[in-house]
Amino acid sequence: MAQVEATTERIVAADAETVFDALADYKDTRAKLLPGHFSEYQVREGGDGEGTLVHWRLQATSKRVRDCLLEVAEPTDGQLVEKDRNSSMVTTWTVTPAGEGRSRVVVTTVWNGAGGIGGFFERTFAPKGLARIYDEVLANLASEVEK
Secondary structure (H helix, E strand, O other), X not given: OOEEEEEEEEEEOOOHHHHHHHHHEOOOXXXXXXXXXXXXXXXEEOOEOOOOEEEEEEEOOXXXXXXXXXXXXXXXXXXXXXXXXXXXXXXXXXXXXXXXXXXXXXXXXXXXXXXHHHHHHHHHHHHHHHHHHHHHHHHXXXXXXXX
């Protein structure tokens, strides 16, 4: 089983604190950022960063749907880590300053991929597909905080 990784990033025209606060707001803002690939969004505990427990279904392709129950941690300033209780998937959001009134947001998801020929296709295509989905989330984030 090889580890699979998908990464994407975006420069957002808002300060790092504003961007991070929007990402960490699972109660109100985060649901607005999610494109149609996400459904059944529900905050089960908390709602603001560390200690939040959030559920959603992620439909990566017409046949591939993941039921995600994510525990949120804030291991360092400017970083959110979402660990899925239902799989090996871990998504890390990192927000850093990128000049006056700008931020760099990097989102990286890693998981243990399948073996064999299925694993080959997963390692080849899943990172690109997931990066496209998170590109949409980052575009929505930019629209939300650049108002």
